[in-house]
Amino acid sequence: MIVTVTNPPASELPVLRKVVRSSTSDLIADQLRNAIYNGSLEPGQSINEVRTAELLEVSRPSLREALQRLISEGVMTHAPGRGVHVKKMRVTDIDDVYAVREAIESQAIKLIIRRERATARITRALRELERAIEDNAARTIGDADLSFHHALVACSGSARLTDLMKVSMVHTRLLSLSDRRGYEVRCDVLDSHRELAEAVTAGRESQSLGVLARIMAEAASRLHGPDAGVDAQVVKALDDGAAADDQWSRLRERAQ
Amino acid sequence: MIVTVTNPPASELPVLRKVVRSSTSDLIADQLRNAIYNGSLEPGQSINEVRTAELLEVSRPSLREALQRLISEGVMTHAPGRGVHVKKMRVTDIDDVYAVREAIESQAIKLIIRRERATARITRALRELERAIEDNAARTIGDADLSFHHALVACSGSARLTDLMKVSMVHTRLLSLSDRRGYEVRCDVLDSHRELAEAVTAGRESQSLGVLARIMAEAASRLHGPDAGVDAQVVKALDDGAAADDQWSRLRERAQ
DNA sequence: TCATATAACTTTGTCTGACAGTGTGACATT
């Protein structure tokens, strides 16, 4: 069989991947989203368009495009005439966010089990969680916790569910950050998550769903808890005080 | 107790609602989304920024903001250097969209039953569906079908699930519109939906979830069906040929 | 002194115009 050398079919060059070029507004949205996720931008904080655009060295239109993105993700809110603010979660948001997460993750579990998908990522994420708990830093544990749930959904192989999970992660983080008690974690995270990982890996559907429901309910009730008040005005920073990204600490100051 | 007359607390004037002022980009996004939903804008069609902006009598930046919105909703896609196109669903999208819908609607059902929420809207939507089936117009039936599922989720009272359902509706519509056979509906929609409505209203959780799963699976398999090919290049218009909005038929022509 | 009204300032919302970079199609060339 003769194969021409010039212009070989894609299958012959499996090394080459589709080139990904992100637009400016994509990059801006990513930065802002990360800044929110890691606490550099606090809930309720307003985004000054000119200053932020200057800081990022982009034009105002590009920034505004990115903001639209974040607004439709529910990560920022738009107050007409008053601009864009980082979404500040209220008490009513707690159950709502966790309802969505239970929807996404339950479905992911069903898909994983029914389609018998590989669960290596989940066990790997569980090990990361174990390690984070040893370090005993709330922020690290929180990250590992969310990563675990992301891994769970990613295993399902559903692109859309995985995307939804990504924004739900930010929502969850915003819930904690909007809580006046700041960032907290339950001490029994590891047990329940290990149980979940094992049940999913073993293909025990109803048990998995049960454990998941329990995890969600407990997380929600922790936020609801006595004198919780996600509604609070004052917002505490993350308790391990990990140095926030330089750029964004600057932004936080300058953006008033 | 003395209450000042000026600036009365909101609770005293329950008639007054928060004024909603939509931004231009909001309105544009709505128009484009509707145009996609009712088939005026076909899957794969590209959006010429200058022409579309002229047509809507808005500036290019405002249009671009709206497009960002739609892109992040997964209703349009962005090809770098080549602009924005109406999302063209592929075979792999079928199961993905229905997986998300099952996730959302299952959770909605659970919430409705556990929180014992009113189900009037569902029965009302069912009656609309009955009426639409009598008319025997595929497009009307499709609308009523989706409205039913939207009503179901809205009943749950979860704002986020309801929002997600709204975009899932457009995704579902895009699935049908991307199918070369055009718009079709199963003849047994009514039976299954009536069964679902009754089960939910009666609070029978597992039965409801079962019926829902069946509805989703059947809808997906219809699209997968023999010689289906959502991947198809040619796209048939809606079969009842309801006159598409004047403005948008113009756009379709002019936007190439 | 407190509350309201006026003024000054800031910021948003939107538009116009501009221009380099990239994609596209026609045409010439090898």
Added chain:
DNA sequence: AATGTCACACTGTCAGACAAAGTTATATGA
């Protein structure tokens, strides 16, 4: 037939502008 070249169209991004809306500060009157 494949490649190279050119012109054109469109996108991606920016700077600047300005009215409208919000915000803060100042002045005025009870």
